[in-house]
Amino acid sequence: MSSSALKQLLRNQSIWQAACRKSKTTSMSSGYRKLDQSLHYGGWPQAVLSEILLPQHGIGEIRLLSPLLSQLSQKPGYICWINPPFLPNATALFEQQIQIEKLIFIRTQTTQQTIWTAQQAMSSNACSAVLCWLPAQSLNREIRKLSLAVKSGNCWGFILRHYKMHTQPSPAALRITLENTTKLKRQLSIIKQPGGWAGQEITLELFPESLYWTNQAATDWPQINLNSKENIRPTCVTEHKQEVRAQNNSQIQSSPSTFNNHNLSMYH
Amino acid sequence: MWLTVRFPLLPLETLYTSEQITQEVKQHTENDYALQKAPQDSPQVVIENSVIYCLNQSAYECGIRSGHSLSNALALCQKLKSCERSIAQEKQRLRNLAVLVYQFSSTLSINYPVTGKNESIQDHLLTLEIGRSLKLYQGVDNLLSEIGKQLDNEKTKYQFGIGYNEKSARLLSQVPLEKSLNCLSRGVQHICDEPAQKALLQLICEQPIGLMEVDPATIEKLSSVGFRSINDLYRIPQATLTKRFGRPLCNYLMQLFDTLKAPIKLFTPPESFHQKIEFIDVIHQRAALSYPIKRLTKDLAYFLRLKQKQCQCLYWELYDSEKNIIGFDVLLSESNIDENIYLELTMLNLERYSLHAPIEAIALSVNQLYSLNTDNKNLFDEYGDFKQDAHFISKIKAKLGASSCYQISVHNEHVPELATQVVTETAQHFNESTETNKATYTYPQSPNFNYGGSTAIDFSHQTIPSRPAWLLEKPKPINFNQTSLLYQGKMKIISAQEKVTQYWWKKEIARDYYLAEHEDGTIYWVFFDQLKQCWFLHGIYG
Numbered sequence: 001m002s003s004s005a006l007k008q009l010l011r012n013q014s015i016w017q018a019a020c021r022k023s024k025t026t027s028m029s030s031g032y033r034k035l036d037q038s039l040h041y042g043g044w045p046q047a048v049l050s051e052i053l054l055p056q057h058g059i060g061e062i063r064l065l066s067p068l069l070s071q072l073s074q075k076p077g078y079i080c081w082i083n084p085p086f087l088p089n090a091t092a093l094f095e096q097q098i099q100i101e102k103l104i105f106i107r108t109q110t111t112q113q114t115i116w117t118a119q120q121a122m123s124s125n126a127c128s129a130v131l132c133w134l135p136a137q138s139l140n141r142e143i144r145k146l147s148l149a150v151k152s153g154n155c156w157g158f159i160l161r162h163y164k165m166h167t168q169p170s171p172a173a174l175r176i177t178l179e180n181t182t183k184l185k186r187q188l189s190i191i192k193q194p195g196g197w198a199g200q201e202i203t204l205e206l207f208p209e210s211l212y213w214t215n216q217a218a219t220d221w222p223q224i225n226l227n228s229k230e231n232i233r234p235t236c237v238t239e240h241k242q243e244v245r246a247q248n249n250s251q252i253q254s255s256p257s258t259f260n261n262h263n264l265s266m267y268h
Numbered sequence: 269m270w271l272t273v274r275f276p277l278l279p280l281e282t283l284y285t286s287e288q289i290t291q292e293v294k295q296h297t298e299n300d301y302a303l304q305k306a307p308q309d310s311p312q313v314v315i316e317n318s319v320i321y322c323l324n325q326s327a328y329e330c331g332i333r334s335g336h337s338l339s340n341a342l343a344l345c346q347k348l349k350s351c352e353r354s355i356a357q358e359k360q361r362l363r364n365l366a367v368l369v370y371q372f373s374s375t376l377s378i379n380y381p382v383t384g385k386n387e388s389i390q391d392h393l394l395t396l397e398i399g400r401s402l403k404l405y406q407g408v409d410n411l412l413s414e415i416g417k418q419l420d421n422e423k424t425k426y427q428f429g430i431g432y433n434e435k436s437a438r439l440l441s442q443v444p445l446e447k448s449l450n451c452l453s454r455g456v457q458h459i460c461d462e463p464a465q466k467a468l469l470q471l472i473c474e475q476p477i478g479l480m481e482v483d484p485a486t487i488e489k490l491s492s493v494g495f496r497s498i499n500d501l502y503r504i505p506q507a508t509l510t511k512r513f514g515r516p517l518c519n520y521l522m523q524l525f526d527t528l529k530a531p532i533k534l535f536t537p538p539e540s541f542h543q544k545i546e547f548i549d550v551i552h553q554r555a556a557l558s559y560p561i562k563r564l565t566k567d568l569a570y571f572l573r574l575k576q577k578q579c580q581c582l583y584w585e586l587y588d589s590e591k592n593i594i595g596f597d598v599l600l601s602e603s604n605i606d607e608n609i610y611l612e613l614t615m616l617n618l619e620r621y622s623l624h625a626p627i628e629a630i631a632l633s634v635n636q637l638y639s640l641n642t643d644n645k646n647l648f649d650e651y652g653d654f655k656q657d658a659h660f661i662s663k664i665k666a667k668l669g670a671s672s673c674y675q676i677s678v679h680n681e682h683v684p685e686l687a688t689q690v691v692t693e694t695a696q697h698f699n700e701s702t703e704t705n706k707a708t709y710t711y712p713q714s715p716n717f718n719y720g721g722s723t724a725i726d727f728s729h730q731t732i733p734s735r736p737a738w739l740l741e742k743p744k745p746i747n748f749n750q751t752s753l754l755y756q757g758k759m760k761i762i763s764a765q766e767k768v769t770q771y772w773w774k775k776e777i778a779r780d781y782y783l784a785e786h787e788d789g790t791i792y793w794v795f796f797d798q799l800k801q802c803w804f805l806h807g808i809y810g
Contacts (some may be wrong), residue, residue, distance in 0.1 A: 059794075076654050077653070086740060088676060088688070088809065090678045090733055093737065103675060107674070108464060121664070124657075126658065127654065207791065210762075222798070
C-alpha cells in the first residue's frame with residue numbers, strides 16, 4: 001500500500017490506532033463515574049451515534065442521559081426529542097437541571113418520517129443532542145444514515161430501541177443495553193464502543209433517592225370504599241392517613257425526602 | 269431635473285416572463301432541449317381585442333404594425349406568436365420596476381397607458397426627480413448607467429428622457445437621450461440650470477405635436493389646422509388655444525412649458541408583497557411548479573432586501589383549472605433573507621397537498637413584515653459551538669405540519685398534568701424564549717445539586733421532590749386486588765403518599781400519589797383518586 005493511501009486511511013477517525021492513545025474525539029461526562037470509566041473516551045462521545053437498548057420505556061433512560069442533557073442545555077444548541085413514547089414531564093426535567101426551553105419535541109407518524117426528522121436535526125449543526133425513539137425493527141440502512149448525519153452535525157446522537165435488537169448488528173458506534181435488576185439497580189452493558197474493547201458491564205444506581213423508599217403494606221393503602229363514596233371528605237382522609245403513617249413509619253417522616261412536607265407547605 | 273424611463277415593450281415582456289416559465293417547465297417535463305431556442309427572436313405580438321397592441325422587433329420587420337388586426341398580422345407572418353394582453357400583470361411588473369428604481373430617488377411617479385380626454389399616454393412610464401441624486405452618483409452619466417444596469421438585469425427594454433419637469437421629461441423620453449443630454453450645462457456636473465432649461469425648451473419646441481400626451485382627437489384637430497411642431501403652439505396666445513382647442517390642451521402646454529405646476533401622484537413602495545404568475549400553459553406536474561415558485565421567491569427576496577425587512581409567513585395560492593384555490597402558509601423561523609430556504613420550505617409544504625387539477629396560476633403574498641434582526645453576530649465561528657438557527661425546525665414543520673413540533677413549559681400548578689404544558693408556537697419563539705422567557709417558575713432547588721464536569725452526581729443532599737420523567741397523556745385506570753396493584757403484572761407501593769387536592773371551586777381534584785415498584789423493577793407513579801375511588805397510573809420514572 002502506498003504511503004499516501006495509508007495516510008488517507010489513518011485520517012479516518014473511525015479507525016482505532018493502538019499506538020495513538022489520545023483521540024481526537026471529544027466527549028462529555030455522563031455524570032456517572034462508573035460509566036465514564038468504562039467508556040474509552042471518558043464520557044458520551046461527540047459526533048458518534050449511540051444506541052441504547054431498553055427492555056421497555058421508562059426504566060431509567062432519561063436519568064441516564066439527564067446529566068449530559070443538563071450540561072448541553074447550558075450551551076447553545078437545541079436538544080431534540082424525536083418521537084418520545086410518552087409526554088415528557090417538564091417538572092421532572094426542570095428538577096434534573098435541564099433548561100427546558102432548549103428542548104424541542106417532535107411527533108412523527110411513520111418510521112420514515114422519524115428517520116428523516118432525526119437526520120435533519122442531527123445534521124443541522126444547531127442541535128447539541130438528538131434523542132430518537134425507533135421501533136423494534138431492523139433499520140440498518142436508516143441507522144447508517146443517522147450515524148453519518150451525527151458526524152456531519154457534530155452532535156450527540158442517541159437512538160433508543162428495544163432490547164431484543166441487541167442480538168442484531170447495528171451501525172451505531174456505541175451500543176449499550178440497560179436492564180432492570182433487583183432492588184432498583186440498573187445493569188448497563190456495553191456491546192460495542194468506539195476507541196477500544198467493549199464488553200464492560202456495570203451496575204448503576206439511577207435512582208439514588210430510592211434510599212428513602214420503603215415498602216408500604218397493602219393495608220395502609222387507600223381502600224376503595226364504594227358505599228360511603230359521598231361521605232368521604234378528602235381532608236379527613238388526609239389527617240387519618242398521616243396519623244397512621246406517622247405511627248408505622250417514623251423514618252420517612254424524619255427523612256428530608258418526604259413528599260408530604262413539601263406538599264403541606266404548598267397548601268398553606 | 270427629471271428623468272423618465274419609458275418601457276415600450278413592457279406588455280410583451282410581461283407575457284414573455286410567463287412564456288419563459290412555460291419553456292422551463294416544458295424542458296423539465298419533456299426534456300426537450302430543442303425548445304431552448306431564445307423565443308425573443310421569433311416574431312411576437314400582444315393583442316388586445318384582436319388588434320395588435322405591442323410587438324417586437326422581428327414582428328416589426330415582418331411588416332406588422334400596432335393597430336393591425338390579428339388576421340392581417342398572421343397573413344404577414346405565419347410563425348407569429350400572439351398572446352392576449354394582461355393588464356394586471358403589466359401593472360404588477362411596472363410596480364416591481366418602480367420598487368427597483370425607487371432606490372435612486374424617492375420622488376417617483378408611475379404612469380400606466382391611458383387614453384382619455386385629459387391625458388393620453390402610450391407606454392408604461394416611471395418618472396423620477398434626479399436633481400437631488402446627482403451629487404451622490406457623481407453626475408448624470410453615472411446615475412443613468414446605474415439605473416440602466418438594474419433594468420438590464422430585469423431584461424427589459426427602456427428609453428430614458430431628461431427634462432426640467434415631469435411633463436417635459438415624459439415628452440423627451442420619446443426622442444434620443446443624447447439630444448436632451450446635449451442641452452444640459454456642461455460644467456463639473458450636468459446641472460439643469462437656467463440656460464439648460466432654455467435649451468431643453470428649445471428642443472421640446474422642435475418636436476412634432478404627435479409626441480404630446482393629449483388625446484388623439486385633439487392632435488388630429490391640431491394637425492388639420494396646420495400645426496406641425498410644438499413651437500407652432502408655443503407662439504399662439506393661451507387664450508386663443510383654450511378657446512379653439514379646449515382647456516386640457518392649454519393646461520398641458522402650460523405644464524410642459526413650466527408656467528403651471530403639475531400635480532404629481534407620488535409612488536409609495538408597497539408595504540406588503542403580492543405577486544401572481546399566470547401560466548400560458550397549465551402545469552401538470554408538482555415538480556414543475558418549482559420554476560414559478562423559484563421566480564416568486566427570488567422576487568420576494570429582492571423586495572425584502574430592498575426594504576430591509578423579514579417575514580415570518582409566506583402565503584401561497586395555487587389556482588387550478590377547476591377554479592379551486594389551494595392556499596397554504598409556509599412558516600419561517602430564520603430571520604435571514606434567503607430565497608433558497610423559501611423555495612425549499614415551500615416545496616416541502618407543497619408535498620402535503622394533493623393537486624387534483626392542472627395549475628393555471630400561482631400567487632405569493634406576504635402581508636406582515638418585520639424589521640430585520642440586526643443582532644451582532646460573531647465574525648468567526650466558534651469552534652465546537654452549535655449554530656443558533658432554527659432552520660431545521662421550520663423544515664420539519666414544513667414537512668410534518670406545524671403541530672408536529674412542540675415545546676414544554678413549567679407552570680406554577682399543583683396538579684401534575686397542568687404543571688407541564690405543551691407549547692406549539694411558531695419557530696420564531698424558539699429563539700426568543702431562550703433569552704427572555706428564562707424560567708419564570710421558581711422551583712425550590714438545593715444548592716448542592718450540581719452536575720459539573722467529570723464529578724459524579726452526588727444525590728446525598730437532595731431534598732427536592734422527585735417527579736417522573738414520563739407522564740401519560742391521560743391517567744390510565746388500573747386494578748387493585750386488595751394486595752397489590754395490577755398493571756401488566758403486580759406493583760407495590762414504595763413511598764409515602766403525596767396529596768394533591770385542587771380546584772374544589774371548579775372541578776375538584778383529590779388524589780393521593782404514590783411511587784409504585786413493578787415486579788419487573790420499573791417505577792411507576794400511581795394515584796388513588798379519592799373522588800372516583802379508583803387507582804390510576806400517571807407516570808413512569810424514566
